[in-house]
Amino acid sequence: MSTAALTREEIVLRILAAFREFGYEGASLGRLSSATGLGRSSLYHHFPKGKEDMANAAMSAVGAWFGENVLAALAGEQAPARRLENFAGKLAEFYHQGEASCLSDVFTIGEAGAVFQQRIGERMKVLIAALAKIARESGVEQGEALRRAEDTVVRIQGSLIVSRALGDTAPFLRAMAQLPRQLLGE
Amino acid sequence: MSTAALTREEIVLRILAAFREFGYEGASLGRLSSATGLGRSSLYHHFPKGKEDMANAAMSAVGAWFGENVLAALAGEQAPARRLENFAGKLAEFYHQGEASCLSDVFTIGEAGAVFQQRIGERMKVLIAALAKIARESGVEQGEALRRAEDTVVRIQGSLIVSRALGDTAPFLRAMAQLPRQLLGE
DNA sequence: GTCTATACGAAGATAGAC
DNA sequence: GTCTATCTTCGTATAGAC
Numbered sequence: 001m002s003t004a005a006l007t008r009e010e011i012v013l014r015i016l017a018a019f020r021e022f023g024y025e026g027a028s029l030g031r032l033s034s035a036t037g038l039g040r041s042s043l044y045h046h047f048p049k050g051k052e053d054m055a056n057a058a059m060s061a062v063g064a065w066f067g068e069n070v071l072a073a074l075a076g077e078q079a080p081a082r083r084l085e086n087f088a089g090k091l092a093e094f095y096h097q098g099e100a101s102c103l104s105d106v107f108t109i110g111e112a113g114a115v116f117q118q119r120i121g122e123r124m125k126v127l128i129a130a131l132a133k134i135a136r137e138s139g140v141e142q143g144e145a146l147r148r149a150e151d152t153v154v155r156i157q158g159s160l161i162v163s164r165a166l167g168d169t170a171p172f173l174r175a176m177a178q179l180p181r182q183l184l185g186e
Numbered sequence: 187m188s189t190a191a192l193t194r195e196e197i198v199l200r201i202l203a204a205f206r207e208f209g210y211e212g213a214s215l216g217r218l219s220s221a222t223g224l225g226r227s228s229l230y231h232h233f234p235k236g237k238e239d240m241a242n243a244a245m246s247a248v249g250a251w252f253g254e255n256v257l258a259a260l261a262g263e264q265a266p267a268r269r270l271e272n273f274a275g276k277l278a279e280f281y282h283q284g285e286a287s288c289l290s291d292v293f294t295i296g297e298a299g300a301v302f303q304q305r306i307g308e309r310m311k312v313l314i315a316a317l318a319k320i321a322r323e324s325g326v327e328q329g330e331a332l333r334r335a336e337d338t339v340v341r342i343q344g345s346l347i348v349s350r351a352l353g354d355t356a357p358f359l360r361a362m363a364q365l366p367r368q369l370l371g372e
Numbered sequence: 373g374t375c376t377a378t379a380c381g382a383a384g385a386t387a388g389a390c
Numbered sequence: 391g392t393c394t395a396t397c398t399t400c401g402t403a404t405a406g407a408c
Contacts, residue, residue, distance in 0.1 A: 021295075027296075051402080109287065124351050155340055
């Protein structure tokens with residue numbers, strides 16, 4: 001509490017975790033305060049505009065981590081199948097092996113959607129395009145590559161929902177294991 | 187407002203729509219009041235335990251409609267592919283062509299999850315079993331049938347999330363169009 | 373940079389009139 | 391069965407001390 005003050009990055013990561021668990025409207029300042037160990041007023045010191053500022057910081061943190069890890073795995077030098085394995089590994093890390101939710105889900109519900117849906121949609125399109133590019137590199141025809149890329153993102157999102165509903169991460173882990181084959185064809 | 191009093195069924199349907207749009211915690215009594223046209227106290231007359239009662243009523247309404255329409259389509263007399271087409275049509279109706287969310291999503295986030303996740307998981311297992319049964323009838327081996335059934339539910343859920351994030355129902359509609367082939371094999 | 377104190381409206385819930 | 395009034399707690403936000 002005293003000497004080990006949290007860096008802003010650590011604070012944002014804890015805020016992000018609370019948003020993923022409770023959703024935008026469910027993540028009250030009280031819960032965000034508990035999650036960070038900071039008083040409500042301290043949160044306002046770091047995020048003057050309150051909750052929306054915190055959600056924006058969470059969005060930025062996810063965007064940065066995604067770019068440096070998930071998208072970076074797709075842009076590697078190895079063979080397509082190998083890059084997709086690395087990509088799936090980074091996704092599994094990002095989603096805590098299927099136990100954590102995606103902001104593309106929780107930030108597109110209710111009033112948060114009005115603020116974040118568009119930005120989330122743009123990011124999702126970037127991811128679909130990156131996946132389609134890899135399929136193209138493997139010889140898949142353009143239209144088919146786009147469909148498979150979209151289906152891959154659909155399966156990532158769907159397996160997270162099904163895993164959460166069933167209380168069992170197996171559907172997500174299976175989706176990650178099959179991801180390279182799903183995109184490149186079997 | 188005066189002569190055309192809402193039936194309980196109509197009230198519950200409006201409450202359900204509000205939960206699907208705003209999520210459990212986002213659907214405040216004020217929003218539920220607006221959605222139904224009833225004052226907050228009138229809501230308590232119909233649902234004495236408040237919001238949780240309303241959410242339970244919404245869950246029951248969905249369960250009944252799903253059983254009588256969606257699951258009934260799967261249990262029909264026609265050929266498997268034909269039943270799956272009917273099933274996909276009922277799903278499209280239920281999800282408003284991909285514009286409405288699923289309670290399996292919004293009721294498994296945050297504090298609602300503690301109350302509803304288990305029941306939702308049970309229902310999802312029933313659906314997966316019903317889909318696997320149809321695949322079995324078409325000659326698909328048991329283990330493969332279960333995997334395809336799970337993948338089908340994953341795709342339904344994922345396509346709803348992706349459609350919502352992109353602001354475009356095309357991914358959901360494509361999932362519905364391909365549903366029979368996805369389950370029975372191509 | 374974090375705390376205590378405080379304000380204010382929203383949210384959830386209840387009592388009782390009509 | 392719906393309304394007005396009321397109550398309490400929670401959620402958001404700010405001021406100012408340390």
